Every structure is written in C-alpha cells, then in structure tokens.
Amino acid sequence: MSNSAMSVVILAAGKGTRMYSDLPKVLHTLAGKPMVQHVIDAANDLGACAVHLVYGHGGDLLRQTLHEDNLNWVLQAEQLGTGHAMQQAAPFFNDDEDILMLYGDVPLISVETLQRLRAAKPQGGIGLLTVKLDDPTGYGRITRENGQVTGIVEHKDASEAQRQIQEINTGILIAGGADLKRWLAKLTNNNAQGEYYITDIIAMAHQEGHQIVAVHPQRLSEVEGVNNRLQLARLERVYQAEQAEKLLLAGVMLRDPARFRSARYAAARARCRDRY
Structure with a gap:
C-alpha cells in the first residue's frame, strides 16, 4: 500500500465526433453536470494534491465551464495516443508522489473503487483497474504468467490466442511519479495504430521486476466510457x-x-x- 501524496491526470482531449456536436465530449452533461466534472469531483474527494486536465478540442469552452482552483491545464495539441497525452503532463509530476490516471468520458468511476486501487498499488509497482467481459472485442487484453500481470496487448496488435483473453484493461491505473516519467520517456509508436500507448508501461514495469496488481471495480458501469x-x-x-x-x-x-x-x-x- 502506498502512503505517498497523490495527483490525478484526467485525459479530456478527445473531440467526440460521434456525439455530433460542437461541444467538447467531456462537457456533455450527466445528471445536470458535465461528465468531466464528475471525474474532477472524484479526484477532489480522493484528496488529490493537483488535478492535471489534458485538453485539446474546445479548450476555451472547457476553461469557461470548469472552475476548480487546483486544475492544471495541460494542452495536447495533437492526439497521438494515451501515452502521448500522459507525456504532456509528465513535466508536472513530482518524483515522490503517486499519479492516478483517469478519463473525462468515464464519469461514473467511484471514489470507493479508486481508494481500493490506490491501497493495492505495490511499492515501486503499478495498480491497474481491470474487468472481465464476455465479449472483449476491441479492448486491450491483460496478459499473465503464473497469475501475475505481465503486460497489455491492444486488440489490433493481439494474436488470435490473445484475443481469447476475457480480462481487459479499463485504462485506469496508478503509479509512482518517478517511475512513470521514466517509462513514459521510453514509449514508442511502433504498433498497428502508430500511437503512443500508455499500456506499454505495464510490460516495462514487469521487465524491471516491479509488481502489477489488478483490482476490479464494484460495478461495470464505473468504467464504461461515453462515445455517443x-x-x-x-x-x-x-x-x-x-x-x-x-x-x-x-x-x-x-x-x-x-x-x-x-x-x-x-x-x-x-x-x-x-x-x-
């Protein structure tokens, strides 16, 4: 269990083309409140020292709508993947703090689940939120050896055998600031999408001998994203x-x-x- 201070990164740069709206996707409301505000509230309830909001499309409107004292605005001018988004925020990470990665279009993540994830993070390792799906098509698969998490393989890069794996990555994780900065600096875009995957840091951590602990949410709806x-x-x-x-x-x-x-x-x- 980690006793470190914690900051949160919220990825919110996507345009949300399938929403068919000029409004940034994360500003669409759920129960009268922008989706991303639900996530910011969860981060604040966790006691985050800082909340780094990675934005791109509709930045001016985001700034006009969201009024939080501890928000650090991080521009991702080009959307080159989740790893690239985290690289934009990395200069703001403190080495001795934990960094929790969340998403502005995953509004129902609960504080209770995130507290369990934080508590499960091993010293020097990664806490990873995963779920099992009957149909995991399209999602990154969790690879294991002798029960231990060894990596994440994105669907388009997965072999037929790996595509049979039902445990998938939700995208939510927590890691130490110094470790995360080191791993982010090593990311490449040598994959089917030509993007920088944050998921590649799981294999890096495993190769360095660090433990990756998987935690499951209480409800599947907590990790469901909104695309339309x-x-x-x-x-x-x-x-x-x-x-x-x-x-x-x-x-x-x-x-x-x-x-x-x-x-x-x-x-x-x-x-x-x-x-x-």
Whole structure:
C-alpha cells in the first residue's frame, strides 16, 4: 500500500465526433453536470494534491465551464495516443508522489473503487483497474504468467490466442511519479495504430521486476466510457437508478425514482418538505 501524496491526470482531449456536436465530449452533461466534472469531483474527494486536465478540442469552452482552483491545464495539441497525452503532463509530476490516471468520458468511476486501487498499488509497482467481459472485442487484453500481470496487448496488435483473453484493461491505473516519467520517456509508436500507448508501461514495469496488481471495480458501469449519445443516455439511467436506490433506502420519498436531477437535489427537496 502506498502512503505517498497523490495527483490525478484526467485525459479530456478527445473531440467526440460521434456525439455530433460542437461541444467538447467531456462537457456533455450527466445528471445536470458535465461528465468531466464528475471525474474532477472524484479526484477532489480522493484528496488529490493537483488535478492535471489534458485538453485539446474546445479548450476555451472547457476553461469557461470548469472552475476548480487546483486544475492544471495541460494542452495536447495533437492526439497521438494515451501515452502521448500522459507525456504532456509528465513535466508536472513530482518524483515522490503517486499519479492516478483517469478519463473525462468515464464519469461514473467511484471514489470507493479508486481508494481500493490506490491501497493495492505495490511499492515501486503499478495498480491497474481491470474487468472481465464476455465479449472483449476491441479492448486491450491483460496478459499473465503464473497469475501475475505481465503486460497489455491492444486488440489490433493481439494474436488470435490473445484475443481469447476475457480480462481487459479499463485504462485506469496508478503509479509512482518517478517511475512513470521514466517509462513514459521510453514509449514508442511502433504498433498497428502508430500511437503512443500508455499500456506499454505495464510490460516495462514487469521487465524491471516491479509488481502489477489488478483490482476490479464494484460495478461495470464505473468504467464504461461515453462515445455517443446512446451510451451517455444509458449511463445516466444507471446513475439515476443508483442514486434513487440510495435515497429510497434512506427514507426519501421519490414520486418517480427513474427521473430526478441528482441525489443532492432530491435530498434538498426532502429536507424542505420535512419543515412543514
């Protein structure tokens, strides 16, 4: 378990072409709040010393919308992969802190899951969030030897045997600042996509003898990303159902549990009703 200070990097540079909107993808709202704000809130709840927001498309609008004192704005002018995005933020990493990597379009990641991931990170190693899917098509596969994580192979680079692996990478990980900077400096784009994959650092860590510990989220919805409006609508329904369940179990009356703005809004309405 790591007792180091921690900073968070949120990748939010994607344009979101499949949203068919001029609005940056991460500013589309879920339960009345931009997706990326949900992620920023989670980072703040974890006690992050700093939040590095890697942006590209729609930077001016992002700055106008998000008002956080501890946000460090990091420009990724060209989108050349997740590893490239992290390379832009690397100059801001302290050697003696942990760096948690999150995504602005994965809005339902829970603080509880991230706390478990942070606690599981071994000294000098990597904590990695993974899930098992019945159909893992398109996702990076987790490779193991004798039960130990040894690497991640992206779908387009995977062999037929590797494509049978059901455990996949969610993209969320935590590593030490000094180690992460060293690994990021070694990344190449020698792959089918011609991009710099952050996933390549897993094999680097393994080759150096560092342990990689995999942790699973409590719910699959926590690691589901949004690429189109249908996925956003589905995640909003999941969020509403989860919040409704919490409120109902706490004794709050909801006329329609399937539709309300947020848990805070519903709780406030409940407190107002209790006054009369």
